[in-house]
Amino acid sequence: MRIPCPHCGERASEEFSYLGAADPLRPPPDATAEAWHAYVFLRDNPAGNLREFWHHVHGCRRWLIVTRDTRTHAIAACVDPRA
Amino acid sequence: MSYSVFRLAREALRGQVGWKPAWRDAAPKPGYDAVVVGGGGHGLATAYYLAKEHGLANVAVLEKSWIGSGNAGRNTTIIRSNYLLPGNERFYEWSMKLWEGLEQELNYNTMVSQRGVLNLYHSDAQRDAYARRGNGMRLHGVDADLLDAAQVRARHPYLDFDNARFPIRGGLLQRRGGTARHDAVVWGYARGADRRGVDIVQNCEVVGIDVVNGKVRGVRTTRGDIVANKVALACAGNSSRVASLAGLRLPIESHVLQAFVSEAIKPLIDGVITFGAGHFYISQSDKGGLVFGGDIDGYSSYAQRGSLPVVEDVMEGGMAVLPMLGRLRVLRQWGGIMDMSMDGSPIIDRTPIAGLYLNAGWCYGGFKATPASGWCFAHLIAHDAPHPAGDAFRLDRFVTGAVLDEKGVGAQPNLH
Numbered sequence: 191m192r193i194p195c196p197h198c199g200e201r202a203s204e205e206f207s208y209l210g211a212a213d214p215l216r217p218p219p220d221a222t223a224e225a226w227h228a229y230v231f232l233r234d235n236p237a238g239n240l241r242e243f244w245h246h247v248h249g250c251r252r253w254l255i256v257t258r259d260t261r262t263h264a265i266a267a268c269v270d271p272r273a
Numbered sequence: 274m275s276y277s278v279f280r281l282a283r284e285a286l287r288g289q290v291g292w293k294p295a296w297r298d299a300a301p302k303p304g305y306d307a308v309v310v311g312g313g314g315h316g317l318a319t320a321y322y323l324a325k326e327h328g329l330a331n332v333a334v335l336e337k338s339w340i341g342s343g344n345a346g347r348n349t350t351i352i353r354s355n356y357l358l359p360g361n362e363r364f365y366e367w368s369m370k371l372w373e374g375l376e377q378e379l380n381y382n383t384m385v386s387q388r389g390v391l392n393l394y395h396s397d398a399q400r401d402a403y404a405r406r407g408n409g410m411r412l413h414g415v416d417a418d419l420l421d422a423a424q425v426r427a428r429h430p431y432l433d434f435d436n437a438r439f440p441i442r443g444g445l446l447q448r449r450g451g452t453a454r455h456d457a458v459v460w461g462y463a464r465g466a467d468r469r470g471v472d473i474v475q476n477c478e479v480v481g482i483d484v485v486n487g488k489v490r491g492v493r494t495t496r497g498d499i500v501a502n503k504v505a506l507a508c509a510g511n512s513s514r515v516a517s518l519a520g521l522r523l524p525i526e527s528h529v530l531q532a533f534v535s536e537a538i539k540p541l542i543d544g545v546i547t548f549g550a551g552h553f554y555i556s557q558s559d560k561g562g563l564v565f566g567g568d569i570d571g572y573s574s575y576a577q578r579g580s581l582p583v584v585e586d587v588m589e590g591g592m593a594v595l596p597m598l599g600r601l602r603v604l605r606q607w608g609g610i611m612d613m614s615m616d617g618s619p620i621i622d623r624t625p626i627a628g629l630y631l632n633a634g635w636c637y638g639g640f641k642a643t644p645a646s647g648w649c650f651a652h653l654i655a656h657d658a659p660h661p662a663g664d665a666f667r668l669d670r671f672v673t674g675a676v677l678d679e680k681g682v683g684a685q686p687n688l689h
């Protein structure tokens with residue numbers, strides 16, 4: 191699998207490290223236990239497009255959001271959320 | 274038809290024409306007392322124990338493909354009960370006890386071979402951690418022996434003991450661990466369940482779960498609707514997708530794990546050896562092939578195939594501990610999709626929907642669990658209450674914080 195980094199161009203997946211789904215958003219500190227449970231533990235885990243965090247550790251060291259089909263590994267988008 | 278040496282001799286003399294199919298290829302009925310979704314080892318074992326231990330035989334196992342086509346037929350067949358945490362250890366030891374009597378229980382040769390599982394250690398710190406785990410096992414009455422380098426060398430002289438980076442200092446040995454024949458486990462449980470009246474329905478995918486007023490009422494399948502007040506999910510790798518049919522979100526990500534088999538060679542490796550400095554484990558099948566594997570690929574996947582960087586990583590791990598591997602050719606390589614749970618431990622529990630039961634999150638270690646998983650899940654379904662051997666595998670442990678994290682890495686499924 192090759193990931194098209196917006197800063198470095200298309201690079202081999204070994205240059206990146208993986209965190210997981212990008213969509214669970216960190217709740218405010220005083221959110222309910224249920225909200226924290228959902229954020230930390232529950233995942234949609236779709237068979238299809240997943241928005242996920244990859245870190246380009248051996249490249250620009252930016253955190254990227256990759257949209258990848260978990261059935262084929264085809265990548266639809268790769269963006270730097272802070273750029 | 275019972276299998277025995279007499280039967281074998283008789284068939285040998287009569288040209289092997291008397292063998293009958295080991296189970297019926299059942300068509301789905303309109304309704305059952307209980308429906309088990311997923312015809313892997315766990316689903317079939319569950320149906321077997323439901324019928325045998327709880328007298329519930331109006332049961333169907335629904336499998337979207339053929340039975341054993343998932344992880345049950347893709348794993349590296351290692352069985353062991355060498356866990357640290359009490360909630361895990363008592364369960365896996367119960368599984369080991371069931372393995373030890375499984376062939377007699379099923380009248381089927383599941384080829385359970387207790388030739389030992391040896392975890393190598395490479396540093397003082399790792400030795401101490403293994404000693405602690407071994408002591409934890411012994412507290413549960415399970416066998417564990419801490420070997421020094423000389424004792425390991427006597428068993429496996431061909432390992433790279435003086436590797437410059439990862440010298441082998443010894444190992445933690447569970448002599449009762451070993452391997453079993455994965456397909457035979459599937460077939461043995463299928464045959465046993467079928468003989469007790471369970472319908473095994475293949476090519477039958479569950480595409481909907483009917484829930485009325487918070488209670489399960491049945492399932493919709495590619496072969497028609499089925500009414501059932503108890504629906505039990507055992508869909509390893511696809512648990513999130515199937516549970517989502519009932520509106521549930523699970524603490525699980527699906528990941529791929531690869532396995533490899535070399536060309537067949539004469540008997541070399543007795544038992545299972547795991548490398549402690551990387552992630553690599555190896556055993557030898559009865560056909561002579563070396564069966565080995567390593568880390569999961571590391572990112573969510575429903576593709577039942579692995580990536581090349583991990584192939585390279587596994588080979589490097591193998592070469593670091595067993596340099597002579599480099600002379601062998603790899604014959605086959607494949608991948609299986611597993612549920613990686615948020616704490617690395619499984620779930621056998623009720624769900625918020627009455628009558629809907631969940632068996633999931635087995636990660637890369639659910640083959641050894643097959644007998645006890647079926648045993649505990651059947652008990653849960655029959656009594657609506659957990660079996661004591663598996664009562665730590667609760668779904669709400671992620672809410673209460675009582676997680677079972679053997680490795681202590683936190684809610685990061687790709688690191689368990």
Ligand SMILES: Cc1cc2nc3c(=O)[nH]c(=O)nc-3n(C[C@H](O)[C@H](O)[C@H](O)COP(=O)(O)OP(=O)(O)OC[C@H]3O[C@@H](n4cnc5c(N)ncnc54)[C@H](O)[C@@H]3O)c2cc1C
Binds near residue numbers: 312347348508610636
């Ligand atoms: C490469 C590899 C090596 C492994 N090595 C080991 C090992 O050495 N030791 C060990 O203990 N464990 C090992 N494991 C883990 C072990 O294989 C699994 O944890 C275990 O097999 C899971 O339980 P199962 O047998 O019921 O799963 P499966 O055989 O995967 O059964 C689940 C079934 O559910 C079916 N299904 C899914 N969705 C639906 C639906 N909607 N409708 C109907 N049916 C459906 C699937 O088709 C599948 O047949 C390994 C796994 C892999 C992939």
Ligand SMILES: [Zn+2]
Binds near residue numbers: 195196197250
């Ligand atoms: Zn980059």
